[in-house]
């Protein structure tokens with residue numbers, strides 16, 4: 323194994339490396355340096371083995387150390403390391419992956435446009451949606467409605483579609499013609515009514531917004547089936563059917579951002595299938611390649627594809643790495659392995675229900691006001707008072723996240739919400755370990771709070 327000089331690495335890191343979503347000045351004693359990984363564990367430069375409760379950034383679905391994926395990349399890089407798919411060229415990995423994805427997708431989806439990431443996928447969504455309505459003879463339909471606290475990436479279009487207030491506040495205007503509606507966050511915003519009533523109300527804010535803006539201007543609605551980065555916000559059952567009804571009624575496009583929920587996270591190929599909705603566009607990334615190489619795409623339903631293809635001519639849009647051969651080969655192998663290993667059934671029938679049961683045992687902890695999970699996504703709401711459910715001042719979530727690292731588990735904090743999204747290959751015994759480590763981290767936080 324390679325030896326690492328932690329001190330030098332940390333020094334060079336804080337001197338030269340501007341990290342994503344990090345306060346460089348506040349790095350303090352420096353970054354935790356991750357040097358290796360196996361299965362559901364990561365290793366740091368100081369020899370710690372840590373259970374990765376976040377599957378990297380919600381993406382390492384098949385876990386670390388998969389030789390099959392490494393071999394798929396090596397074989398493709400040996401044969402054809404790069405070629406593009408522009409100007410009437412293509413290569414076997416991109417073609418095979420396109421075919422495979424459309425076989426796995428619901429019947430009305432038969433095309434895919436490849437990108438390099440989730441953010442690029444959502445930029446592509448904006449351009450495709452606008453082009454679709456232009457070709458339909460309604461070029462004034464340019465407004466896309468997203469949700470407050472939704473996350474769709476960090477490019478200008480991704481950040482604009484997303485509803486993360488701190489991102490919008492940094493550095494001038496976002497993309498024009500984007501509006502936001504309420505999120506279906508019952509614990510945070512709707513506890514004075516039943517979850518079902520609240521879910522319906524949150525969905526109906528889409529209808530209000532369409533009326534307010536004028537349907538002649540509204541092009542599409544975009545949302546994650548379950549909000550991930552916003553804090554694993556699982557909508558009440560009443561939510562998605564009402565959203566689907568409203569999109570159908572007003573004829574606007576429905577975009578389901580499957581970047582986290584796709585590829586088995588909810589026990590189906592796509593989160594939309596769990597919620598029984600029929601999106602026109604589905605941006606994908608992350609679990610598509612289990613994060614081994616960067617690749618994303620937009621799955622395009624027939625309603626949009628037919629117009630783009632039949633009437634659109636050349637679409638002036640694409641990325642150098644759209645459908646990159648090595649990334650596509652790894653993604654294809656990843657999907658095959660998911661099938662061979664029955665990952666969807668496993669999450670749906672075994673580990674998802676087991677995780678739900680074990681995760682729910684944390685409800686008795688003095689710091690926990692609500693526990694929720696769906697598939698292999700979980701959240702804990704930290705509260706200062708278990709009876710009144712009063713929230714903590716900001717900062718306790720980040721403190722708990724740091725305690726998780728010290729305890730030997732990666733959990734993410736979203737404000738005062740702790741979230742997990744472990745690799746989909748996690749076993750029942752490892753779920754027990756995850757829940758035990760989560761409890762220890764909560765205990766440590768409670769002790770620090772006195």
Ligand code: PLP
Pocket residue numbers: 379439440441442444473474475476480546550551579580581582607608
């Ligand atoms: N969409 C969703 C739902 C995401 O969670 C993310 C990333 O977390 C993105 C888009 C952006 O993906 P990327 O970071 O690959 O650009």
